[in-house]
Amino acid sequence: MTTFSRRDFLYALSMLAAGTAVSMPGTAFGMQRRLRVVLVGTGVRGISFWGKRLVEQYPDLLEFVGLSDINPGRLAYAKTYMGVNCPTFVDFDEMVQQVKPDLIIVCTKDSTHHEFIIKGLAAGCDVLTEKPLTTDEVKAQAILDAERKYGKNLIVGFNYRWSPYMTKIKELLQQEEIGDITSVDFNWYLNVHHGASYFRRWHGLMNSGGSLWIHKATHHFDLLNWWLDAEPEEVFAYGALEHYGSNGPFRGKSCRSCPHKQECVYYWDITKDSHSMKLYVENEEHDGYIRDGCVYRHEIDIYDKMSAQIKYANNVVANYSLTTYSPFEGWRIAFNGHKGRIEAWLDIPWMKNDELDQESLHAAEMEQSKNEDMIHEPLVLYKSWSDYKVIQVASERSGHGGGDRRLHDKIFKDKHAPDPYGHAAGVRDGAMSILIGVAARKSIETGAPVKIASLTDLKPMPKRMA
Template identity: 80%
Template structure:
């Protein structure tokens, strides 16, 4: 780095609470040049969220100086799709040594995040990693040790915090509208389109994604930790694989080659997805990764139903569940306090008398753009001995509920603006969200509660209680 304060750089990169595409404004780092960025992992998340969108929106602030992936075919398609003119590397180490980036963005398979994170930090780079941070407590501790050793900054990809709807919940709780929070009920539903997609991919293998306790629920646990202003202290959980995997009535290696396409409700015709064909199918020969794998294949070993009880350092207790084969996709939550209750939900069809296209619903949430339709969603505030109040929150469906755009506004339009709700997330937030899922896995196997402080050297803290 040239001619700028290291502290200023770290403060600026600490603003990144990613999960949507983000770039780093040069003036935020006191630099007279663009930020040098490399990307490792050119799957769909990397080339779109962390690739093309950065190129299209923040070309004045950053430049990609290298792309890396173990699959050379996917790597070349990623470069073409991102529309960048930079060298590509099958070797991540060679990319670091050759390009000498300021920032490394990690979008590889979850179980390998720690490898690129630690190597990037050791090479003198700051690192931004896609969620989840990692998949177990040993890797989490290694990451914590590396960040301390090399004095570089690491940030984890979170974006749900930034949506107006999530922020309204945070506002009500932090303002003490229901007093001390004593318990939470949180239920998340993945529909049989989106939920099934995890079981088609590498996410269905414990040694790749750590289960959906990690890959998916890390978002939900981060929200809980943020809303409660507290870190988890103990977890007890149940889980099972009862729907997908070996439970299926038939199976094949992929949807394309399956003889049961007419009778399988989960049949997905990948040939109708031009990008998936170019990014994955055309490059299967390089690494053997099949994007349209059978949801009933025997190798699937993660849970498809999950339930946990989480005790927080503040004394609050949260009951959480994740369903992966629901007829609809959505979630609902209720906070109980000493003086009242807050209820919130999104995309529960009967609540609004809606009949939603479940495949289209997920596509709409992932969509990006500047002109987004405004929607209004209710949050219900109950106070003891008083009538309840329905608060209509203006938001958007696209861009993860408008969270992506607001994150970018903070970074590029209002960089000096205060952060009263604590939207910006750091490595400790990433670790704590992962450790709930890790503890849940251990609890299921061992049949007992797991103390969070037994997993790493971090001791749970609370801003409340």
């Protein structure tokens, strides 16, 4: 096996980045050949962002040498969709032993991430995992222990950081335009199309995705940690399931077979989505997974209403809420400082005349478009004792606001470029983002605030570790 210095290792680790975990060029791991990559978990995110896009954009830097999934039908479709000619495996251990990869990309169900991360590290491979890192504190500690024990790269990151709009907020805060930050108000709205989709899938089950406190909010908590350049210390939260699940007036097994199609506002015709039909519906016989599950099925047990107060180790207090059945999709945030205030938002209908309909918003964000046409999004900088200023930020809509493309390009094409805003995220960042969600769940269950330091052996720092 090719070896590399501790300095090279630390540099490679520092280049971890974004909203998902990220792979790095072979040279970053001390190799002068294409990186041998395998993918475990061939769902839609795995075969697109961590599959097809890497195949198309970086053929000179990496090659897929294996695909693994518990569903042989999805495996066959994934191989065709990604355009690769590598062996496929239902048995993950067999794949690792046979093809001897350099890098394992984990895109399985959230609750199983830790299994493949730990096995991969133990096998002497570097591992890249989709967000979230994992779903509870026990699994998080096991991952931290394994990463320390085996001395391999565990790559986790967050693509939202890399969008120009998010970066502009970071720039203003880092330049102390509003002085020391004292508090934050952060509201995220999932509309009745995108929000409902989580309750159709395995994400609606606590033991599969850890709730949206973990699966979805890990993005938002990482942004907060990054913007504030601090780590969370304590969380107090409220949450309830009041809209989906057993709250519905009727239910069925799936939208396709439901007798209530005409009266259910959440009816979704999956047969009009050829990609979902080929990837999921045509392969239900292998594992029983139903992609268009009923949003009112009784087994749904995650929260659909969530609110938390987060106290940071540097004494900043953040108020956060997540709504899963909003009429519109978007978010807004306000930072209060001793010298002023910053307000930012995206896709709030009354703040911008946007012609994109609500059902198409999420699809547009996820699209890996090659179109680099820029749009402009405003944010407002208020300075105490002076007039406010509207700043127009050149941005994009596709690929998580342009974050996806910038993340991949930074890692694969220009890894040595300066990183003045600290976009690169490490394993500690991945852990701290999910621990806020874990603490929120525990706070709801106990009715008491939860200390982050009580969850794992990580002790919150008032200044994020580089």
